[in-house]
Amino acid sequence: MSNTQVHGGDLDIISRKYSIPKEEIVNYSGNVNPLGLPETVKAAIAENLDAICDYPDVSYLKLRQSIAAYTGAAAESILVGNGSTELISTYIKTLAPKNSIIVSPAYSEYQREIELTGGKIELFPLLEEENFVLNLERLKRKINDDTDLVVLCNPNNPTGSYVTADRLRNLLDCLKEHNAYLMVDETYIEFASEISKVSAMPLTHEYNNLFIIRGTSKFFACPGLRLGYSACTDSGLREKAADFKDPWSVNSYAELAGCVMFTDTDFIKHTRELITSERGRIKNELSKISQIKLYDTQSNFFLFKLLTDKITAGEIFEKLIAKKLLVRDCSSFPFLDGHYIRFCILMPEQNDILIKEIKNILEK
Numbered sequence: 001m002s003n004t005q006v007h008g009g010d011l012d013i014i015s016r017k018y019s020i021p022k023e024e025i026v027n028y029s030g031n032v033n034p035l036g037l038p039e040t041v042k043a044a045i046a047e048n049l050d051a052i053c054d055y056p057d058v059s060y061l062k063l064r065q066s067i068a069a070y071t072g073a074a075a076e077s078i079l080v081g082n083g084s085t086e087l088i089s090t091y092i093k094t095l096a097p098k099n100s101i102i103v104s105p106a107y108s109e110y111q112r113e114i115e116l117t118g119g120k121i122e123l124f125p126l127l128e129e130e131n132f133v134l135n136l137e138r139l140k141r142k143i144n145d146d147t148d149l150v151v152l153c154n155p156n157n158p159t160g161s162y163v164t165a166d167r168l169r170n171l172l173d174c175l176k177e178h179n180a181y182l183m184v185d186e187t188y189i190e191f192a193s194e195i196s197k198v199s200a201m202p203l204t205h206e207y208n209n210l211f212i213i214r215g216t217s218k219f220f221a222c223p224g225l226r227l228g229y230s231a232c233t234d235s236g237l238r239e240k241a242a243d244f245k246d247p248w249s250v251n252s253y254a255e256l257a258g259c260v261m262f263t264d265t266d267f268i269k270h271t272r273e274l275i276t277s278e279r280g281r282i283k284n285e286l287s288k289i290s291q292i293k294l295y296d297t298q299s300n301f302f303l304f305k306l307l308t309d310k311i312t313a314g315e316i317f318e319k320l321i322a323k324k325l326l327v328r329d330c331s332s333f334p335f336l337d338g339h340y341i342r343f344c345i346l347m348p349e350q351n352d353i354l355i356k357e358i359k360n361i362l363e364k
């Protein structure tokens with residue numbers, strides 16, 4: 001497997017390939033909150049180790065109520081899953097879209113899942129010359145009566161670009177006219193400075209051709225827990241999706257954690273302050289390097305383009321991993337070539353190390 005085929009989270013594969021113990025790798029590729037698991041979640045699990053001796057509540061009522069209070073979505077519109085990945089897969093299998101459009105480059109699972117159902121996919125390109133910001137008018141021109149589904153990641157992985165919810169209304173109206181759905185993956189939404197402007201969650205009360213997928217892996221630093229959730233007010237689609245899902249795919253610890261993490265306001269505040277301040281500082285530092293172009297981000301990661309042909313993203317990846325620093329070479333993403341690197345925001349000292357190494361490599 002080449003480094004370009006590896007998911008951001010595939011630390012074990014990198015560890016084996018480069019013979020570096022996993023614990024020694026600084027992972028700027030996983031997009032996970034550097035503060036780690038909230039203490040409140042650790043305590044809740046530690047105090048309830050026996051929770052796995054019972055089945056979780058098959059209706060996940062308390063968990064869904066906790067998510068509803070956190071997101072403002074209606075509890076009955078919520079479906080929980082084994083990470084956001086299970087919900088992406090379930091909703092796509094349920095819809096089995098014949099013709100879908102994926103705003104791209106984006107997280108690879110949407111394409112993989114639609115391909116598995118045998119549907120046709122059009123990748124709608126975010127353009128570099130538009131700084132990867134979605135051009136809604138251009139997207140709307142692609143939508144017709146054959147379209148079943150549009151997939152949008154917001155804020156988008158790997159570009160960090162985003163679209164505000166008020167602009168999505170127009171897209172939803174257009175999709176409604178053509179009997180098509182919009183799936184929005186908001187996995188990175190809590191890192192955005194103005195969540196209330198970016199999140200489409202309030203629109204679930206108005207549009208039943210919208211479903212939103214979210215995870216907890218990144219913001220609450222728990223990718224191993226596998227807890228995701230979705231909101232959809234089309235009861236027909238949601239109930240069919242629920243039928244497709246395994247009944248207890250969210251385990252008792254994830255159920256317990258989900259009833260605690262969303263009320264941990266100190267952790268949420270601390271994370272948002274850290275990411276906002278580091279995002280500004282990193283932007284400032286990297287903007288001084290003339291050989292790269294850095295894109296605006298509302299997430300906890302940055303994408304940059306190499307403006308030089310003297311070195312490729314793959315070569316930078318190799319130089320950094322030799323120092324046990326893992327970034328994402330983005331050449332496997334559609335519409336990105338060997339000039340793009342993504343890295344996530346970690347603690348200030350770790351961010352300083354990466355900035356220094358990038359400067360060293362490019363200034364040689």
Ligand SMILES: Cc1ncc(COP(=O)(O)O)c(C=O)c1O
Binds near residue numbers: 083216217223
């Ligand atoms: C945009 C996006 N959606 C979903 C996922 C998967 O997250 P989860 O761990 O919740 O399945 C990722 C993981 O990298 C991602 O980047």
